[in-house]
């Protein structure tokens with residue numbers, strides 16, 4: 001008789017692929033290219049030398065990891081995380097893991113101080129500092145240079161890890177850090193440093209894999225080291241009493257609860273106003289770009305020339321409902337709309353006239369040569385209008401900022417891949 005398969009949530013587990021200090025990874029025959037990761041009720045430090053059972057830890061870590069990867073996936077970062085499968089388990093794409101820890105730091109602390117004698121604790125890295133370590137418990141995860149990683153000649157799922165791949169992973173690590181730093185800042189918590197791992201999926205894509213939970217970072221509420229809520233509390237203990245484990249568990253629960261507050265959306269709006277319904281295609285392009293960036297949009301039709309009272313009524317209504325508000329004015333021929341809005345509101349106004357090549361030289365001046373006292377800007381491409389509005393919203397909305405940040409990285413990485421393919 002074949003062995004009865006283990007079941008987790010609604011999934012039948014396949015072979016055990018690998019087991020580490022805190023997780024087991026099982027194949028998932030019902031979802032090709034995927035695996036299921038089971039967290040253990042286990043906390044470890046010092047390359048596994050210090051280790052304790054901690055009832056409930058698997059469930060808390062699983063929650064935390066799911067929320068963190070939820071943020072990263074929403075921001076558009078390529079990750080292996082798919083979804084939570086049960087209290088203790090989640091589904092990921094199946095990867096061959098790159099045995100490197102990618103560490104990003106905002107403030108100097110911990111091992112950095114030992115390796116960089118003379119640097120005081122709390123030294124602020126701007127931009128963040130990035131370091132790589134080879135995953136090798138027996139040799140205490142030695143720091144590796146790019147040259148060492150290239151020379152290792154790693155090939156995973158057919159992908160050779162060369163300098164281009166390292167550059168891409170380094171930049172992705174920094175973006176992951178910056179996104180989570182901004183997210184935690186909304187809870188007045190300082191993300192001090194963190195480590196992530198990458199894997200190569202069966203389709204050859206390099207993605208953020210493994211887990212990100214309270215074991216992965218240092219997190220100081222109010223930027224105060226004494227208030228730390230992460231695994232460092234455990235690392236610092238010389239003896240571990242039952243009460244200490246309880247404190248650590250409560251800290252981890254606190255972190256998971258805080259993450260629930262972070263996912264809340266902000267009260268912002270971008271209003272696209274068009275002077276005539278004939279501009280609707282141009283407006284639809286702006287709206288699509290904004291929606292892709294996670295920005296809330298409303299499109300209205302109103303002519304400042306022909307319906308001045310209505311235009312101002314619309315303006316006053318949105319001013320009273322949103323405190324993070326941007327207007328985009330779309331008007332052909334003479335653009336009265338944008339300048340009228342701009343002369344009557346404290347909120348940013350972006351002109352995006354739907355100019356055509358035969359009349360651009362005449363019409364553009366109505367958007368550019370505006371009376372004194374007005375501060376509207378003018379762009380001609382729908383994407384540019386959307387990006388500018390999103391950048392303004394992103395000043396106070398970490399998710400919009402994050403999507404913009406990831407977009408920059410995707411643009412850069414596309415060029416890197418294109419360059420590599422061109423020279424292959």
Ligand SMILES: Nc1ncnc2c1ncn2[C@@H]1O[C@H](COP(=O)(O)OP(=O)(O)O)[C@@H](O)[C@H]1O
Pocket residue numbers: 018019020021022023024025035037080092093094095096097199209210211
């Ligand atoms: N998406 C994935 N696909 C395949 N293996 C993974 C994935 N995510 C993590 N792993 C691997 O799962 C193993 C178990 O994790 P863990 O217990 O944290 O191990 P370790 O003690 O080596 O850190 C690790 O070897 C890790 O690289």
Ligand SMILES: [Mg+2]
Pocket residue numbers: 020021022
């Ligand atoms: Mg691990």
